[in-house]
Amino acid sequence: MHYPHDFQMVGGELHCERVAVRRIAQTVGTPVYVYSFRTLVNHLRGLQQAFRSLRPLICFSVKANGNLAILRLLVQRGAGLDIVSGGELYKALRVGCPPSRIVFASVGKQDKEIREALRAGIFCFNVESAPELEAIDRCARRLRTTARVALRINPDVDANTHRHITTGIAESKFGIDPATALALLRRAAALRGVRFLGVHVHIGSQITQARPFLHAIRRTAEVVIRARRLGVGLEWLNLGGGLGIIYKDEQPQTPQAFASAVLPLLQPLRVRLILEPGRFIVGNAGVLVTRVLYVKPAPRRRFAVVDAGMNDLIRPALYGAYHEVVPVRQDRPPSTVHRPQRYDVVGPICESADVLARDRRLGPLHPRDLLAVLGAGAYGSTMASNYNGRLRPAEVLVRGRRWALIRRRETRRDLIRHDVIPRALLK
Numbered sequence: 522m523h524y525p526h527d528f529q530m531v532g533g534e535l536h537c538e539r540v541a542v543r544r545i546a547q548t549v550g551t552p553v554y555v556y557s558f559r560t561l562v563n564h565l566r567g568l569q570q571a572f573r574s575l576r577p578l579i580c581f582s583v584k585a586n587g588n589l590a591i592l593r594l595l596v597q598r599g600a601g602l603d604i605v606s607g608g609e610l611y612k613a614l615r616v617g618c619p620p621s622r623i624v625f626a627s628v629g630k631q632d633k634e635i636r637e638a639l640r641a642g643i644f645c646f647n648v649e650s651a652p653e654l655e656a657i658d659r660c661a662r663r664l665r666t667t668a669r670v671a672l673r674i675n676p677d678v679d680a681n682t683h684r685h686i687t688t689g690i691a692e693s694k695f696g697i698d699p700a701t702a703l704a705l706l707r708r709a710a711a712l713r714g715v716r717f718l719g720v721h722v723h724i725g726s727q728i729t730q731a732r733p734f735l736h737a738i739r740r741t742a743e744v745v746i747r748a749r750r751l752g753v754g755l756e757w758l759n760l761g762g763g764l765g766i767i768y769k770d771e772q773p774q775t776p777q778a779f780a781s782a783v784l785p786l787l788q789p790l791r792v793r794l795i796l797e798p799g800r801f802i803v804g805n806a807g808v809l810v811t812r813v814l815y816v817k818p819a820p821r822r823r824f825a826v827v828d829a830g831m832n833d834l835i836r837p838a839l840y841g842a843y844h845e846v847v848p849v850r851q852d853r854p855p856s857t858v859h860r861p862q863r864y865d866v867v868g869p870i871c872e873s874a875d876v877l878a879r880d881r882r883l884g885p886l887h888p889r890d891l892l893a894v895l896g897a898g899a900y901g902s903t904m905a906s907n908y909n910g911r912l913r914p915a916e917v918l919v920r921g922r923r924w925a926l927i928r929r930r931e932t933r934r935d936l937i938r939h940d941v942i943p944r945a946l947l948k
């Protein structure tokens with residue numbers, strides 16, 4: 522298969538590696554995120570291999586999936602982490618990620634976060650603006666240290682992806698235009714708290730073609746070359762994340778194809794490479810398992826109301842994203858004729874946008890049937906919320922025949938943990 526993962530039907534039952542998904546659902550309940558250890562490792566290895574000639578630092582993007590077990594297993598296999606907040610820094614350090622493998626992006630870094638990252642000794646700050654650069658310089662000098670930084674270049678390249686996840690066009694809030702970046706690099710000597718390590722570019726997410734990356738690299742390479750002429754020796758190029766995966770019928774590039782497209786541009790630059798993949802590593806390594814509550818016929822539609830909603834997986838509601846939905850078990854008695862029917866798979870949330878999948882041939886479905894929403898590993902659990910008083914799902918990691926809970930289902934107690942009733946004020 523072009524882009525392999527370890528969820529497959531065996532004897533009419535969906536398995537994750539060697540474990541029947543139904544067994545997990547029966548034990549921990551639904552909704553539950555189920556991840557494959559093998560898929561995660563294979564995707565990381567695929568990238569490490571494809572780019573090995575540049576000895577890349579592959580920093581998994583924590584925002585795609587911040588589960589500690591997942592972060593730990595990737596870090597154990599040589600990954601670094603791409604973080605965007607003090608909270609993610611905390612997680613990165615908790616899983617034992619060497620600070621020398623942490624890179625920190627975000628347009629809104631606060632002094633407190635900058636100081637924490639400096640004290641931890643992270644590898645590099647990806648800087649998004651001139652005032653941010655000054656803030657980092659100031660914090661570093663106060664701590665009597667130097668911050669390693671890479672300027673994030675906005676190359677003004679359209680990544681041809683969903684408008685909510687495109688980040689490299691001039692209108693977007695991300696990065697610094699090449700002219701401003703060069704002006705900042707000219708000031709390098711005056712900024713004693715920072716050392717310019719390289720440049721960073723991230724043009725968007727779910728990009729299936731090499732072309733936008735090539736445009737972005739060309740723009741960024743110009744900055745590197747001109748900076749060197751100014752005497753600023755940039756050694757690293759961080760190409761960000763953005764590698765697309767298959768949700769429906771996309772034909773994304775394999776790591777090898779991606780590498781052979783971009784390596785010819787990178788090699789002459791004599792730079793070390795950083796990549797920040799999120800979706801590529803974890804996207805199809807996870808599914809969201811949900812149970813049918815009701816089958817609801819209506820005049821124009823047939824609904825399968827399930828126990829997972831947009832609070833658990835917001836991608837369909839937020840981006841109109843397509844996720845494949847498959848039955849966890851397909852063993853219908855052979856005597857009866859069952860023609861699939863079309864269903865809208867909807868959650869219980871009080872919002873019309875709470876549709877996980879529209880007009881899908883499934884079933885026929887019955888209450889208590891289990892369904893798996895595929896490709897839910899990236900930006901699934903990290904974007905989950907308690908909306909409608911719902912408890913965020915449990916998460917499970919499968920490795921071969923074994924599996925373990927990696928996040929407990931939230932409890933009612935979690936729902937009210939931070940609320941305060943100020944009795945005097947309400948009197």
Ligand code: LLP
Nearest residue numbers: 582626723726727762763797798799800900
């Ligand atoms: N590096 C930077 C600077 C980023 O902003 C991102 C993602 C990544 C790396 C990782 O990108 P990936 O390899 O996963 O494409 N919630 C959206 C995606 C938002 C992406 C945000 N930035 C979704 O569910 O499609």
